[in-house]
Every structure is written in structure tokens, then in C-alpha cells.
Amino acid sequence: MNLASAVNENFANYSNYLIRSAMFVYALAFLAHLAEWVFGGRSKIAVQSAALTTTGPAAAAPAVAVRSAGGTTTLERPKVITRASASDRDMADGPGASGGNERADLYGRIAISFTALAWLLHVCGVAFRAASVQRAPWGNMYEFSTTFGAVAVGAYLLLLVLKKNVRWIGLFLTTSVLLDLGLALSVLYTSSEQLVPALHSYWLWIHVSCAIISGAVFYLAAVGTLLYLFRDHYEVAVLAGRAQNNRWGDIMRRLPSAASLDKFAYRMNALVFPLWTFTIIAGAIWAQAAWGHYWEWDPKETWSFITWVVYAGYLHARATAGWKGRKAAYLALIAFACFLFNYYGVNIFVTGKHSYAGV
Template sequence: MNIAAAVNENFANYSNYLVRSAMFVYALAFLAHLAEWVFGGRSKVAVQSAALIAEAAERTGAAGAAPVTVQVTRRDGGTTTIERPAVITRASASDRGIADGPGAAGGTEKGDLYGRIAVSFTALAWVLHVAGVVFRAASVGRAPWGNMYEFSTTFGAVAVGVYLLLLALKKDVRWIGLFLTTTVLLDLGLALSVLYTSSEQLVPALHSYWLWIHVSCAIISGAIFYLAAVGTLLYLFRDHYELALTAGRAQDNRWGDVMRRLPSAASLDKFAYRMNALVFPLWTFTIIAGAIWAQAAWGHYWEWDPKETWSFITWVAYAGYLHARATAGWKGRKAAYLALIAFACFLFNYYGVNIFVTGKHSYAGV
């Protein structure tokens, strides 16, 4: 069979146009999200910040805890009264009692309008994005994730799809929008400029229904891991801000304005944990499905190929993170660092192994 004849070039071109169009609309969504943060108004945020400072200081005693008076009996039978400072313990994110911020819009109608426009642009861009992925699949009559370009474009579509699904479920996650549109633009830009590969058929070993199962699970897992990583990274910044807040060291500047609009550190931590815990079983199945496919294609379940090895390392890292969350000494920032290390392993497994390491799964030379 003539492989070239099996490729529908018209559909392939439609796919490229749609992906580029999606990038343009994502750029509009990014600008609208940026306007939401910038023009959301600082007055209400500043008022809430003052209330948070007072509340946090009251809870932790940072506003000036009263000294403790102690009477000590002397050897000669008399007593001496001494004072010692009250002990102030560092509150964890879960027990500071600090409420969530007003959101990226800053609690203003103008900011909320920009936010709604941004979500509308994001939804339109996602429709174009998904259409581009579908036309790519139709151009070759197979799953649209047979190489790094296709994986990257589908990955971005799934990440945005999960974000829009959370919004449809009335989850307060619009704060992710600015970071998500920024990342998707970078992802698609890299895919089109560096990773692009023309529509073509795959090697015989990849012509299997496991391509639909194994790789689709990897894409979904990676997209949700990414959203969790965004939450984890923002948790670290917000946690640092709240510590400064309770100590009376928080500054009323643009950085403080951004931090005040985010959910509380406890909410961000909970969001990241739930997302990671939700998708970890799917990542486990992804590895198992890959092993079954390897046995069918190459006659071995596991050969410690670089891709297999780093998939397992990623699994161990996330398993360690989830176990750490159940251990009192590894909650909070320590567990967050471990979660970011685990996501870094996922990224290296994709970019590093595929491009720089030679193996059965590598895409060196793209």
C-alpha cells in the first residue's frame, strides 16, 4: 500500500489552520485574564488584606503576645516574679483560619467582566483546538498522538478541557486561567515551531488498539498532574505570603495584591492533593497498559527502556508524595516540594527521554 496515499493532506492542512487559530484565541484569552488581574481593582483587596492581617495576628499572637508571669521560689524562702515571652507557634496552612482571596477579579464587577470574557475566549479556543486534533486524526485515520507534536497538541487540549469541566462543575478555579493560557500558548508554540511533524502513518508496532488506551491515559494523567503542579507552585508562594501576613511583614504592593487574590494556602494545598490523588490510579494503569502493549509488540513486558524506567520513577515519586501526605511530618511545604519533583520527573520523561535519550520510545531528531 502506498503510505502517502493514506494521508489526507487537506485534513492535515485544516488541522494546522485550526491549531494556529486556537493559538490566536488563546492569546486573546491570556490578555483578558491579564486584564482581570490588573483591572480587578485593589481597593477591596486592600480592605480584605487589613482584615486578614488583624485576624491572623489575633490567632497567632503576632500582634504582640502578652508576657507570661511566673513566680519562682528562692532558696532563702522568698519569691521572685519574672516574666518570659509567650511562646508563638508557627501555624500550618490548615489551621491559620485565613479565608480564600476574592479571586483574580479582585471582587469587582469590572474585573469579573474581564474574567468572564477570558473564560469565553478560552472555551472558543478549546473548540478550535479540539477540532484541530480531530482533523489531524482524520488525516491519517488513527489516534492523533503518534509523535511528540500530536501528543503536545492533544495534551494542551485535555488540560484546558479539564479546566473548563471544573468551571462547569461550579468549582472556583478561574485563578488557574492566566497560568493555563500562558502554558498552552508555550506548548503549542513549541509544538508548531520545534516538534512539528507532517501527517504520516506509524511503524507497524504502533498499529494497535493499545495506542488509543495507553497513550490517551498518559495524556489525561499528564494534564491533571500539570494542573496539580500549578496549584502546588502557587501554594508555596501563598504559604510564604501568609507566613509574612501572620508575622506582620506583608507588604501592600503589586505582589501582595496578587497573593491576596489567590485561594488560601490550605485551599491550594487541598486542590493539588486531590488532583494528584485522583489521577494517580490512572497513571498506574498507564504503566500497566504500556507493559501489556510492549509484550504484544516486542515480546517482553519490561526491558528497562529509558521511557519505561522514567515512567516508573515518576510513579515512585508520586507514590512517595501521596504517602508523605499521610505522614504528619511531611505535610505542607515538604510534601509540595516532593510533588514538584514528581512533576519534573514527568516532564523529563516526556521531553528529555524522547529527544535526548535513545530507546524504543524515543523521538530523537524531531
């Protein structure tokens, strides 16, 4: 049987059109989210919310106590803790990207609507890619990238449906998905085609789908971790009496507190870590069926394991050593960097048994 004849070119073309259409709508969502951040934070509600965040004994400038001992006057200044753990602070969550501004909130709602529409187009594009070859639509880097973006956006929309306070991710998510799809179409694109015999296995559905879901949730956690570092720096400045009243400070005030961001990132990483563990186990089982060995220290296997070790170290440190705050955040970002290198770096620059997946 001619493998080329097994490809439905019409469905493949529909997939390309739908992915490009999704990019256009994601761009509209990006602009709406950008407008939400730009025009947000200018209402009385936002000003009051910012005041609640920065007032109180912890946020006030340290007072000077004067004590007289005989004929000597001593000035005592309270110690300012600049490296306090975020969980030790009593800082309120910010009012969100809109900052309580009704006009900005409207832009935010429009952005969510565009994101949901783009996601539907995106998912249909992935589905038509699968239908064009009658297999799982993640047999190469292009297909993995497009599916990865769809799963990341789907996870974000699911959190919104569950009434979680995550709309602050929207701008960063749409930016990332646009970059992801742009890179997929311009650099990683591969024509719809059948795979080599070793990849014709039900483990393709199980192993790679788990890797995609794990990576998508790791990505959301990484966004939360990165924003935690910025918000934590802002809160330290507030506690030290150096509140930033510029535009940057206004943006930081609208984010959730550092403690909330830290908790969000930790929960996301902890939630998906068992799935990443299963991903590696499933890959080993598939390797035994395809190559005759469970583990051969192939570059992809090695870096998957390194990623697992760093995430395991992060979770273990949080649970047993009491690592919270910046040290844990840096370790979480290193773990996600390992995941990214495992995907882009290993696939593009390193030759191994997984190389037949193609670019």
C-alpha cells in the same frame, strides 16, 4: 499500499490552521486574564476582603505582656510560629483574581469565553489531525503536545462547569498552553503521516490517552502546588505581623488560602494517580505484544516508573507520615519535574525503543 496516499493532506492543513487559530484566541484569553489581575483588587469589596484575611488575633502584631515580680519587670513576647502548617491556620480564601472589582470580573468572564472558544478550535484541530491519518492523534511529540494542551484546558473548563473555585488558574494555564503549542509548531512539528507497524494497535488509544490525561491533571496540581508555596510565604509574613501591602501582597491576597491550594493540589494528584498506575501497566502489556517482553528498562519505562515512585512517595507521606505544607509541596514538584523530563528529556536526548515515535 502506499502509506503516503493514506494521508488526507486537506485535513492535515485544516488541523494546522485550527491549531494556529486556537493559539490566537488563547492569546486573547491570556490578555483578558492579565487585565483581570492588573485591574483587580481596587474596589472597596476587595479592600474589605483583604482586611478579613489579615485581621484577627492570629494576624495582629504580637503584643508585649508586662509582668512585675517584686522589683523586677519582665517583658514577655509571645512566640511567633513561622513554619506552621497551612492546615493549622484560619486564613480565608481570597476574593479571586478580580478582587471584587466589577471591571476586572468582566475581563475574567471574557477570558473564560475566549478560553472556551480557543478550546473548541483546539479540539477540532486535534480531531482533523486524527482524521487525516485515520488513527489516534498522538503518535509523535507534536501530536502528544497539542492533545495534552487540549486535555489540560478541557479539565480546567470542566472544573469551572462543576462550580469549583479555579478561575485563578486561568492566567497560568493560557500562558502554558501558548508555550506548549508554540513549541509544538516551531520545534516538535511533524507532518501528518502513518506510523510504524509496532504502533498500529488499539493500545495506542488506551495507553497514550491515559498518559495524556494523567499529565494534564498532574499539571493542574503542579500549578496549585507552586502557588501554594507563594501564598504560604505570604501567610507566614502576615502571621508574623509583616503584611505585604505592595502589589505582590495584593496579588497574594486574591488567591485561595494556602490550605485550600494545598488541598486542591493533593486531591488532583490523588485523583489521577490510579490512572497513571494503569498507564504504566497498559504500557507493559503493549510492550509484551510488540516486543515480546513486559519490561526491559527502556528509558521511557524507567522514567515512567521513577515518576510513579515519586508520586507514590508523596501520597504515602501525606497519608501516613502527616507530611503537609512545604515538604510535601517540594516532593510533588519533583514528581512533576520527573514527568516533564520523561516526556521532553527522554524523547529528545535519550535513545530507546520509544524513539520511533519521532519528534
